[in-house]
Amino acid sequence: MKLFLTLPLILSCIFFETAKAFKHKPAVVLVHGAWVAPSFWNLTAERLRADGYNDIVITDFVSGKITNPPTSTHRDDVALVQEALKPLVRAGKEIIVVMHSYGGLVGSDAIEGFVKKASYGSVGGVIAGVYSTAFIVEPGKALSDYFGGSTPAFIVPDPQNPAYVNVDNPLDILFNDFTDAQAAKYLPDVRPAAAATFGSKAQYAPWKDIPCSYIATALDKAIPPALQKSMYDAVQGQSLRKWPFYEVGGGHASAISKAANVAKLIELADSK
Ligand SMILES: *[C@@H]1O[C@H](CO)[C@@H](O)[C@H](O)[C@H]1NC(C)=O
16 A cells, blocks of 8 residues: 555656756856956866766956956956857856856846846746855946945055056955965966956846845955845845855855855756
């Protein structure tokens, strides 16, 4: 008797798990922040690949390279991210956009026009946004609007390139929870950022159109935890749905120091 009741249940569980295993994983576009290089996402990408995410794109900002003339707007970086999105959309992929720090401004604007529309059937598009200790910049505002009236003391002009700014002490501000080996590995990749991007205004609020989540970092010295939470709180009332708010501990570069945790939280954006 018992068998007759449980067998269909077992069979349907097996079917469900199998269907899940064969379901195509979404593509993941990893958008880094100011001062760090694409290598910032290396360890998280490695974890995602190990979990079966094969379409991973890591963007590389123009604002992180010394150009002449210097980048005067974050829109140049937005265009780069959109170039990464286009082939994925054309290939019919569902896409999760993951943003870090300044990348929150860039990635959000890049999603405009790339959201997956249910009515389009199999055509691809962005299905979720993950803000990994990222700025949530409301349209009409710039990063500088979130600094509380003055530029944080750790942001200093680049001595050779006046249009660029550096982090005064990256080991303390960005990598405060790193092992010595991690610091030695990632410090050489730290680079200047085009100063004008800090005053460049956001245009689009993807959280009104797609589910989003926040990965917060308690030891963060670049975007203090209180600022992370206040940016999160500010957009909940205007969002498609309330964002999950996760806490991974660690500092601003938790995608390196807590890569396994960050990867798992990114994957939750795929559970719909
Ligand atoms: C990050 O990954 C890229 C591509 O695989 C590689 O060239 C680079 O050396 C890596 N950087 C670090 C710091 O691990």
